[in-house]
Amino acid sequence: MVNTQPHLVRRELDAVYEVGKTLATSLDVHKTFREALNYLTHAFDWRRAFVVIADGESQLSGLCAIGLTQAEQQRLHFESGEGIVGRVFSSGMPATVPDVRAEPLFLNRTGGADQSPGIPVAMLATPIRADHRTLGVLVIDCLNPEERRVFAEDLRLLRMVATLMGQSLLLHRSVTAAHETLQDESRRMHKALGGQRAKLEQVVGVSKPMLKVFDQIHQVAPSRTTVLLRGESGTGKEVMARAIHSLSPRAKEPFVGVNCAALTESLLESELFGHEKGAFTGAQGQRKGRFEMAHGGTLFLDEIGDISAAFQAKLLRVLQERSFERVGGGAAVKVDVRLILATNRNLERMVQAGEFRADLYYRINVVSIQLPPLRERREDIPAMAQHFLDRFNRENGKTTRFSPEAMRVLASCYWPGNVRELENCVERTATMAGDNIITDLAFPCRENRCLTQVLHHIEREDAVRPSRLAEIPITEVPTAPPPRLPTIGDGESADAGFGETPEEGAAGALLPVSVGAAAGGRVDDKPDGERERLIWAMERCGWVQAKAARLLKITPRQMGYALQKHGIEVRKF
Structure with a gap:
């Protein structure tokens, strides 16, 4: 018979409201379920309560419990159909046991029947269902003196609470599955990107400008598009050109490089296009040029901004026709070559001044990649310096290493010569170091003997104390990292000591x-x-x-x- 007493109905409604509010506070079902059980046991004079959920198709394990010790909670494991809990799970029907001692199916796995000798202990269990399937079981027990307590109201309340718990479990699993899917996709993408970047074995760089360059290289490498690498002298343009070649479908074909600024116009023409026997004095036989040597592969033309106006016209014809004639010859030679060019000159200004052909500029400036100078990616300096020092040690059989103070000096230099200058500085200092540890005093700039300062008229303080030094992690060798150095002007007001306007x-x-x-x-x-x-x-x-x-x-x-x-x-x- 349904209880219609208003105060009992109100108490049940209050309990359902409190449980629903608790379950909605978080997706941590272990926390919210335990809080809900704790409220119910105190509000309805229940002795103990626990929730077991399905772990696989036939295994049940404890999720949370109130009134059980840690050891008792660890024994909350049931098979589907095993004992009262297993029967409720397999059948999907609730069960009420007025006295567990008189029930042969009761397993007494947590010792609940032994805690109140002489007093009957009742047990109520109801399935937790959602989406037309049973997810777990909600179980409570309470004392039942003289077996007079009627459990219809308790069981009705348990079924409502179990319904709320089922919806919460379903939402938790849906969110968890979606999160795991996103995590798997994120790991897959990071692995793919990491695998691509790992192919740039000859390139050292972790700064944002270099990561942007790496992304551009990976985008352009698979095609045969002409690439123009731009940047100051010593920024590593040839290294990037080799990286593009190694990531392209032409990786197994030749990579041929030519420095256009190192040759005169006549020698450059012979070097690129080759010559026939007797074409000029000393031409004792036919010779293939760099275009032919790079057939099927990649030709890298460095310092393209330094070629003469006459040779610009010859190069433009080759780029347009994909064919050329050897010096002293008349037969056209066709080649399949991907061009990568590099320059440290301002080609746009040269075009405006009439020093560089506009039509050649448009032909070579298809995909332009700007390489940042070393001073704009100081985060890479420690790793690059260590890379050069490791190579020096391998080649010379030494075990030289940097002290933290030495690494700070390297990381704070302006480096007008960029990577080339850094490499030379590391090799020079490692060669002249008196022992296996390079200190800050080993560098010429510490004694005003740095040739870079003389060449570029850079003050000593500018070479050893720029404002971004504090952002660069310096690893302690061999002890812990040094404390963070203060940044220039850190914590100071920009308007201190000045007027209001x-x-x-x-x-x-x-x-x-x-x-x-x-x-x-x-x-x-x-x-x-x-x-x-x-x-x-x-x-x-x-x-x-x-x-x-x-x-x-x-x-x-x-x-x-x-x-x-x-x-x-x-x-x-």
Whole structure:
């Protein structure tokens, strides 16, 4: 008979509301189920409660429990059809046992019948169902003195709670499955990208600019499109050209490189196109040119911006016709060659000045990849320096290594010569090192003997203390990593010591006294004059106005006003 007492019905509704609210707080079913059981056991005077869920087709294992010890929870394992819990799971029907001691199917796996001697213990179990299948079983037990308690209301409440739990379990599994699918797809994509990038064995780079270059290389490599590599001298254009070739379908065919700036026009023509016997003095036999040698593969033309106007016309015809004639010959030679070209010149400006043919520019500038200078990817310097040092050690049978201070010096240099200069510096320093550890004092720049400083007129502080040094991880050798170095102007206000407006600040006094300390350098090396301090800050920051403004604790706009006021021309590197 259904209980119609208003206060009992209200208590059940309150319980269903509280359980539903608890289950909706999180997708962690272990946490929410346990909180729901904890509320129900206190509200309805139940002694113990637990939930078991299906683990496979016929195995049931405990998910959460209230009133059970850790050891008892570990014994919550049932087979489908085993005991009362297994029967409820396999049949999908609830069960009520007024006294578990009198029930032969009761397994007493958790010792519930032994905890209250002389007092009957009742057990209620209901299946947790969702999506037309049984997902688990909800079980409670309580004392039943003299077997007078009627469990119809308890069982009805359990069935409602089990329905809510079933929906929560179904949602949890759906979200978990979707998450695992996304994780698998993410791992697959990372593995695929990682596998592609691993093919660039000769390239070292983890910075964002280099990762962008790697992505462009992987996109362009499978095609036969002409590629123009641009960047300063020493940025690794030939290395990137070889990487494109190794990732292309022509990887097994020849890769032939020519430095166009190293040869005169006549020698370059013979070198690229070959010559016939007797074509000129000393031509004792027929010779194949680099175009023929690269047939089926890749031809790399470095310093393409340095070729003469006459040879530009000859090269344009070859690119258009895909054929050429050897020097001193008349027969056309057809070739299948992929071209990769490189230059450190501003071709657009050369075209405007009439120094480079516009039609040749459009022919070679199909896919352009800009290689960043080393100073714009300082994150790569430690790994590259270690790569060059490892190669030096292999070739010379040594075990030289960098100290953290030495690595900081390398990571903070301006490197006008880029990767080529870094490689030479590492080899020179490793060769002249007195022991197996290269310290910061081993570098010529620490004693004002750096030829780069003389060549490019770079101040010593600019070579050893740029503002991005703190962002570069330096690995301790062999102990733990060194503490983080302060960044220039870190934690300082950009407007300290100036007027309320940019105009007032620019017209007023510049450079607070604490600039040298904020920069991490010496205070006594700060010039006294306003113009001298502006130049001092710009040189220290590589003539980057924003960095110099932070060093002087002013805004970039104020910096611009001050430079304009004193007529200081900003250098371009």
